[in-house]
Amino acid sequence: MLERVHPARPGWYEKLYATAMDKGMQSYEAEIAQYKSDLFSQLSVAGKNILELGVGTGPNLKYYASADGVNVIGVDPNMYMEEYSRAAATSAGLPSSNFTFRRGVGEALPAEDGSMDAVIGTLVLCSVKDTDMALRGNNSSLQQ
Ligand SMILES: C[S@@+](CC[C@H](N)C(=O)[O-])C[C@H]1O[C@@H](n2cnc3c(N)ncnc32)[C@H](O)[C@@H]1O
Secondary structure: OHHHHOOOOOHHHHHHHHHHHHHHOHHHHHHHHHHHHHHHOOOOOOOOEEEEEOOOOOOOHHHHOOOOOOEEEEEEOOOOHHHHHHHHHHHOOOOHHHEEEEEOOHHHOOOOOOOOOEEEOOOOOOOOOOHHHHHOOOOHHHOO
């Protein structure tokens, strides 16, 4: 499913994209910080299992990952996002054992039905090829 939805791109392209997101989104993140802070303060995540779809470089983690006992699975097809999102998780105070990066796509979420308490996604649905399939929830049975 991953290959069908997100055909392999050259490594240099995926790496460049990850670096560009990390550096290029800083002013956007600064501008939207208060809004995100207000929004994420409404989410109670302590002790919960959170899946972040299209986690990218992990710009949202600082808003919720410091909560006690939160477990985060960051899903993204671009393997170069792992380094950035893992660093963001660490700097947010999330123990490394509580953060898992899974290479995958929203159309075939790598998580069992009912195993997550909340799914977070920002700036991601425009990248998802089949938004209906991604929003439908557990579709791992469609993996082939
Ligand atoms: C514009 S970036 C946003 C990243 C992050 N959520 C943020 O707010 O900065 C879109 C992300 O979605 C990922 N992505 C692309 N196609 C995807 C798919 N089908 N399912 C999940 N993530 C996908 C990209 O690799 C990228 O990291």
